[in-house]
Amino acid sequence: MNYNKVVLVGRLTRDPEVRQTLNGTLVATFTLAVSRPNRSGFEGNDNTDFIRIVTFSKLAEFVQSYLTKGRLILVEGKLRINRWQGNDGQYRTTPEIWADQVVFMDKKNAAVEDTEMVEYDELFEDTENDEPPF
Amino acid sequence: MNYNKVVLVGRLTRDPEVRQTLNGTLVATFTLAVSRPNRSGFEGNDNTDFIRIVTFSKLAEFVQSYLTKGRLILVEGKLRINRWQGNDGQYRTTPEIWADQVVFMDKKNAAVEDTEMVEYDELFEDTENDEPPF
Amino acid sequence: MNYNKVVLVGRLTRDPEVRQTLNGTLVATFTLAVSRPNRSGFEGNDNTDFIRIVTFSKLAEFVQSYLTKGRLILVEGKLRINRWQGNDGQYRTTPEIWADQVVFMDKKNAAVEDTEMVEYDELFEDTENDEPPF
Amino acid sequence: MNYNKVVLVGRLTRDPEVRQTLNGTLVATFTLAVSRPNRSGFEGNDNTDFIRIVTFSKLAEFVQSYLTKGRLILVEGKLRINRWQGNDGQYRTTPEIWADQVVFMDKKNAAVEDTEMVEYDELFEDTENDEPPF
DNA sequence: TTTT
DNA sequence: TTTT
Numbered sequence: 001m002n003y004n005k006v007v008l009v010g011r012l013t014r015d016p017e018v019r020q021t022l023n024g025t026l027v028a029t030f031t032l033a034v035s036r037p038n039r040s041g042f043e044g045n046d047n048t049d050f051i052r053i054v055t056f057s058k059l060a061e062f063v064q065s066y067l068t069k070g071r072l073i074l075v076e077g078k079l080r081i082n083r084w085q086g087n088d089g090q091y092r093t094t095p096e097i098w099a100d101q102v103v104f105m106d107k108k109n110a111a112v113e114d115t116e117m118v119e120y121d122e123l124f125e126d127t128e129n130d131e132p133p134f
Numbered sequence: 135m136n137y138n139k140v141v142l143v144g145r146l147t148r149d150p151e152v153r154q155t156l157n158g159t160l161v162a163t164f165t166l167a168v169s170r171p172n173r174s175g176f177e178g179n180d181n182t183d184f185i186r187i188v189t190f191s192k193l194a195e196f197v198q199s200y201l202t203k204g205r206l207i208l209v210e211g212k213l214r215i216n217r218w219q220g221n222d223g224q225y226r227t228t229p230e231i232w233a234d235q236v237v238f239m240d241k242k243n244a245a246v247e248d249t250e251m252v253e254y255d256e257l258f259e260d261t262e263n264d265e266p267p268f
Numbered sequence: 269m270n271y272n273k274v275v276l277v278g279r280l281t282r283d284p285e286v287r288q289t290l291n292g293t294l295v296a297t298f299t300l301a302v303s304r305p306n307r308s309g310f311e312g313n314d315n316t317d318f319i320r321i322v323t324f325s326k327l328a329e330f331v332q333s334y335l336t337k338g339r340l341i342l343v344e345g346k347l348r349i350n351r352w353q354g355n356d357g358q359y360r361t362t363p364e365i366w367a368d369q370v371v372f373m374d375k376k377n378a379a380v381e382d383t384e385m386v387e388y389d390e391l392f393e394d395t396e397n398d399e400p401p402f
Numbered sequence: 403m404n405y406n407k408v409v410l411v412g413r414l415t416r417d418p419e420v421r422q423t424l425n426g427t428l429v430a431t432f433t434l435a436v437s438r439p440n441r442s443g444f445e446g447n448d449n450t451d452f453i454r455i456v457t458f459s460k461l462a463e464f465v466q467s468y469l470t471k472g473r474l475i476l477v478e479g480k481l482r483i484n485r486w487q488g489n490d491g492q493y494r495t496t497p498e499i500w501a502d503q504v505v506f507m508d509k510k511n512a513a514v515e516d517t518e519m520v521e522y523d524e525l526f527e528d529t530e531n532d533e534p535p536f
Numbered sequence: 537t538t539t540t
Numbered sequence: 541t542t543t544t
Contacts (some may be wrong), residue, residue, distance in 0.1 A: 002436050006481060007407045009373070033538065034406050035404045070539060072373075072403060081451045081452060107135075136304075136305075139276075142270075144270050168272050185347065206269060215319055237411070269507055273409065281541085282541095299543085303543085316543075373403055
């Protein structure tokens with residue numbers, strides 16, 4: 001009965017960092033600068049949220065291959081709040097987005113999801129006629 | 135550079151209809167009644183959008199097994215505008231949502247995505263310590 | 269208990285059309301071409317949804333002033349399914365998005381919502397100190 | 403060219419806290435427990451994100467009047483990452499959602515936005531006929 | 537610590 | 541009828 005969805009558009013503050021988990025899964029992370037619209041409805045750069053994005057597996061490969069500092073992208077994913085205890089015994093809380101989709105917004109033609117793409121169109125090759133769909 | 139996302143919460147007007155494509159893919163469809171909030175910000179049932187939802191494969195199985203008339207659900211997917219020609223030669227346009235996620239909102243505990251779930255938590259079993267995540 | 273949200277990124281197929289309702293409200297409409305990602309996860313132009321967008325009042329003014337054919341924008345709004353009876357007595361159904369936010373994706377610096385922007389930052393000018401926010 | 407949108411469904415961990423800013427704006431805050439779906443696609447309560455929600459003005463009044471511990475709600479808003487310096491000189495980062503819409507998911511009929519509701523339907527009273535909308 |  |  002719960003749901004968690006985030007959609008962000010912003011720019012990478014740096015090139016992504018790539019590492020691997022113990023079991024070999026590729027993990028690519030980066031920070032997205034998402035500026036807030038100001039009073040006039042137009043954006044300023046005075047107020048910006050810097051949001052950590054985490055990607056895995058195929059999507060991490062895509063990130064590693066195509067994303068670089070300064071690129072404008074759309075990220076879709078889930079907000080996760082990590083809670084951990086510092087050396088001083090205090091609990092801290094750090095947010096990150098576990099992305100499941102990345103779309104370029106600034107150059108040509110690319111979007112990738114963290115899933116196998118289903119070939120929907122192929123399913124219906126036989127229905128190219130004049131019948132209403134329902 | 136394009137993106138298409140829809141999130142709806144509403145009730146099934148009937149039990150889903152299930153069929154199969156020529157190549158054997160399961161397809162389950164149903165109509166979601168999504169009422170519009172009225173002037174006071176509270177909902178009436180006088181104004182309602184009836185939106186056709188289409189699901190495939192595993193998600194269609196889930197829909198077939200669990201969804202029934204009247205249930206309250208959240209649907210996430212893509213808006214598709216089908217365009218087809220009627221017997222009178224006129225073009226018509228019918229909208230539908232190709233769902234990739236369904237979440238129950240009215241009973242206990244269920245959500246299903248049209249993808250294999252990645253075992254994110256398992257990836258990090260080794261990192262349960264006091265280090266900050268970044 | 270219902271909810272209806274759409275987020276689209278695509279290009280205007282033409283310049284917006286502007287008109288007024290009987291009571292003087294400005295209405296600007298246009299069609300957004302939203303192409304579907306193809307099998308490789310990269311976009312093609314073979315498959316595109318053409319989606320009618322409707323804006324009112326201030327947002328319509330913004331659309332009239334800034335949007336032109338070919339521009340890449342993000343639109344947020346609600347999906348509405350209009351149902352009407354044709355001359356032949358048949359019922360038809362046409363979808364449209366009633367937008368409440370438009371963001372440029374292709375040039376510099378603009379986003380507008382169909383509401384007065386609240387000056388959140390001003391509310392907290394007094395809290396610029398070292399205290400945690402909660 | 404930036405965008406920031408979050409949609410969450412979860413339960414209040416406590417009754418909201420209400421306060422006022424120096425200039426008199428009402429602020430209501432609460433924590434939303436959003437559980438993550440587990441491997442089978444069904445939810446467990448072992449893994450939950452606890453997400454701080456902030457509301458202002460009219461929406462804060464609504465929250466104060468209607469929301470109580472345990473209620474299931476949908477929240478729409480923006481993700482903000484606050485950065486502040488602790489007594490130890492260390493920088494911390496705390497996430498919160500600045501909500502602009504709240505919808506009940508567990509009882510009857512309510513949704514409120516942080517804006518004046520526009521009377522769209524009234525605008526078109528004169529168009530209740532058999533004409534296609536475009 | 538940050539992007540345009 | 542359609543955008544890049």
